[in-house]
Amino acid sequence: MKLQFIKMVVKKELFYSIILFTVILGHGLQAQSSSRPNIVFIMSDDHTSQSWGIYGGILKDYVQNKNISRLAEEGAVLRNAFCTNSICVPSRASILTGQYSHDNKVFTLQDSLNPHHDNIAKVLQEAGYQTGLFGKWHLKSQPMGFDDYMVLPGQGIYHDPYFRGRDYWENNQKNLIQKKGFSTDVITQMSLDWLDDRKTDQPFFLMCHFKATHEPFDYAHRFETLYQDVDIPTPDNLYDVGPSSTNRVFTGHSMDILGQRYEQASTGDFWAKYPGLPFSTENLSADSARYQIYQKFIKDFMRSGAGIDENIGHILDYLDDRGLTENTIVIYTSDQGYFLGEHGFFDKRMMLEESLRMPFVIRYPKEIKGGSEVNDIILNIDFPALMADYAGLEKPSFIAGQSFREQLKGESVKDWRNHMYYRYWTHSPTRPAHYGLRTERYKLIYYYGRPMNNAGPQSEWTSPGWELYDLEKDPFENQNVYKEKKYRKIRQKLHKDLQQAMADAGDQYDIKK
Numbered sequence: 001m002k003l004q005f006i007k008m009v010v011k012k013e014l015f016y017s018i019i020l021f022t023v024i025l026g027h028g029l030q031a032q033s034s035s036r037p038n039i040v041f042i043m044s045d046d047h048t049s050q051s052w053g054i055y056g057g058i059l060k061d062y063v064q065n066k067n068i069s070r071l072a073e074e075g076a077v078l079r080n081a082f083c084t085n086s087i088c089v090p091s092r093a094s095i096l097t098g099q100y101s102h103d104n105k106v107f108t109l110q111d112s113l114n115p116h117h118d119n120i121a122k123v124l125q126e127a128g129y130q131t132g133l134f135g136k137w138h139l140k141s142q143p144m145g146f147d148d149y150m151v152l153p154g155q156g157i158y159h160d161p162y163f164r165g166r167d168y169w170e171n172n173q174k175n176l177i178q179k180k181g182f183s184t185d186v187i188t189q190m191s192l193d194w195l196d197d198r199k200t201d202q203p204f205f206l207m208c209h210f211k212a213t214h215e216p217f218d219y220a221h222r223f224e225t226l227y228q229d230v231d232i233p234t235p236d237n238l239y240d241v242g243p244s245s246t247n248r249v250f251t252g253h254s255m256d257i258l259g260q261r262y263e264q265a266s267t268g269d270f271w272a273k274y275p276g277l278p279f280s281t282e283n284l285s286a287d288s289a290r291y292q293i294y295q296k297f298i299k300d301f302m303r304s305g306a307g308i309d310e311n312i313g314h315i316l317d318y319l320d321d322r323g324l325t326e327n328t329i330v331i332y333t334s335d336q337g338y339f340l341g342e343h344g345f346f347d348k349r350m351m352l353e354e355s356l357r358m359p360f361v362i363r364y365p366k367e368i369k370g371g372s373e374v375n376d377i378i379l380n381i382d383f384p385a386l387m388a389d390y391a392g393l394e395k396p397s398f399i400a401g402q403s404f405r406e407q408l409k410g411e412s413v414k415d416w417r418n419h420m421y422y423r424y425w426t427h428s429p430t431r432p433a434h435y436g437l438r439t440e441r442y443k444l445i446y447y448y449g450r451p452m453n454n455a456g457p458q459s460e461w462t463s464p465g466w467e468l469y470d471l472e473k474d475p476f477e478n479q480n481v482y483k484e485k486k487y488r489k490i491r492q493k494l495h496k497d498l499q500q501a502m503a504d505a506g507d508q509y510d511i512k513k
Contacts, residue, residue, distance in 0.1 A: 036203045037364065037390050038328040039124075040315065043095070043207070044308050045088060045136060045214040046348065048338035049359035051305050055079075058233045059298075059340075064226075064306035067313035068361065071332055075363030076372040076408050082420050082438065083380045086336040086348045086355045088214075089138050090425070091380055095335070096120055096139075098384040098399030100423070102507050107425040107452065112140030118398040120384035121145030124205045127391055132194045135187035135209035142169040146207075150177070150190055156211050158183050158218035182220040183211045184304075188311040192318050205387070208315065212304040213338075216265070216272035219303035224276075226306060227299040234294055234341060237478055239287060241344035247480045249447050249465030254430030255345040258286065260293045275300060294341045301340065326365050329390055333360040333383075342476065351422050351436045351445050352477050364390075367409060374407045377420050377440070400505075421501040427451040432462045435507075437498040443469045443477070444494040452509065468494070 049055045053065035054072045083091045085101045093099075093106035096119040101107045104117060113119075122145035125131045133143050137151035150163045153176060161183045162176035179186045191208040198204050212219075219226075241256060253259075266278040279296055281289035312332060319325045337357045339345035348355040358380060362368065381401035388395055389403035406413050419439040427433035427450060436445035449462035468482035468491060481487050502510065 038203050039205045040330045041207045042332045044210045044334045046338040047213045047305055047334040049357050050340050052359050063302050064309050067309050071361045071363050074370045076368050078360040078378050079373050079375045081358040081360040081378045082356050083336045083358050084422055088335055091335045092138055094380045095383050098381045098401045100505055115141045115144045119145050120387050123396050130198050130202050130204040133207045134190040136211050184307040184311050188314055210308055212308050213301055216274040217300035217304045218275045220307050223303040223306050226303050232298050237343050238341045249467050252345050255347045257341055257344050257346050258290045329364040331362045349424055349431055376407050376416050378404050421505045429460050429462055437501050441472050444498055
């Protein structure tokens with residue numbers, strides 16, 4: 001009887017020991033899970049570096065950038081981040097997949113990302129992250145790798161926007177969901193609501209994608225009087241248009257700011273409804289009209305950007321209020337650059353600096369020193385590699401880019417790239433297809449002037465041509481020096497380097513000159 005009692009006690013103690021061990025192990029696993037950083041990836045559309053203020057430039061004293069500046073002061077700024085194809089849909093595909101356009105097969109605005117294609121959201125989701133996407137998707141097919149999502153159809157609209165949720169694709173419910181308010185505010189609130197409803201024992205990956213500052217550069221009503229009585233300075237080369245002044249192959253007449261669409265939108269049907277219409281340049285000289293269009297355009301653009309900055313502040317305040325700041329990585333970037341009157345242009349697409357360059361700021365208090373900068377060449381295909389690194393994962397084999405986490409720590413990385421390869425695939429006679437190489441000092445661009453696979457009528461092919469810029473002497477790319485004798489040896493080397501860069505990137509779609 002006594003022996004039986006002792007056995008019962010031993011079993012009971014063993015049972016409680018197992019329970020205690022399980023609880024401790026569970027807490028340990030939960031702590032390990034919660035120690036992985038959360039990731040908030042905020043992205044706008046076309047919100048180019050010239051309009052952020054933190055990169056200097058003529059707009060730095062005019063733009064509303066309180067919260068962008070806060071991120072820079074508390075984190076790191078990339079000084080040389082570039083996209084590999086400066087147009088919305090392909091750049092977004094590269095940011096998700098870590099691949100060049102020729103690998104993920106998203107070449108143009110008309111393409112969609114195959115739902116079965118690998119992407120970083122799927123990787124993080126499989127690794128135990130809660131994943132959410134709200135706002136501009138633009139990749140047409142159903143978002144995959146996200147536990148929850150609510151995305152704009154196509155470009156979406158600015159005021160009282162409509163959204164597609166999971167039911168739209170999975171249950172064939174084609175009705176769109178409308179949300180009242182301005183799109184930037186609505187997208188932020190949906191993102192914060194999702195954070196409120198998340199499981200607190202898992203890390204989260206949130207993609208908050210604003211429609212702003214895409215054309216037609218609209219803004220919330222509260223910004224209507226911002227810049228009302230202010231004259232905004234102009235780029236030095238606002239009036240420097242046409243082949244005689246630039247010596248360039250691509251003269252950009254289809255992107256001339258003088259042909260901006262305010263007047264079209266004032267006088268007839270147009271796909272983009274601009275704010276503050278009607279607008280007229282009647283009876284003005286060409287230069288005066290260009291100036292007035294610039295003032296209208298740049299003020300609208302900065303008003304739209306002011307709403308982004310304000311909403312970034314709401315997200316940062318949310319993280320502070322809930323004690324999430326220390327263990328949350330916050331990234332803010334744009335899907336590419338944009339011309340704000342430079343060379344007389346608006347829009348993107350081209351390999352010139354304003355279009356090629358991506359603004360990027362990141363905060364991670366545990367690891368990144370506030371006020372730091374990274375000057376290495378970073379590409380949009382590197383972004384998902386960085387996210388995987390922060391999540392404690394090996395870089396997925398499908399990602400062509402590299403993590404730049406060490407640079408963000410302030411470390412020097414041996415054998416990091418000293419050049420980048422770019423290709424814009426969409427061809428039209430007014431915006432020709434091209435590819436090129438950018439080094440720390442030089443840029444070589446080849447306009448091969450044909451659509452993919454030489455498709456389409458030859459009447460739309462354009463004459464091939466080269467541009468070369470010495471970025472040290474000519475940072476605003478005002479003078480094409482390709483034919484100058486003193487650059488002969490440099491030109492020869494860049495030609496070889498360009499072909500090697502194309503091969504290294506795995507781009508087999510060469511166009512022989």
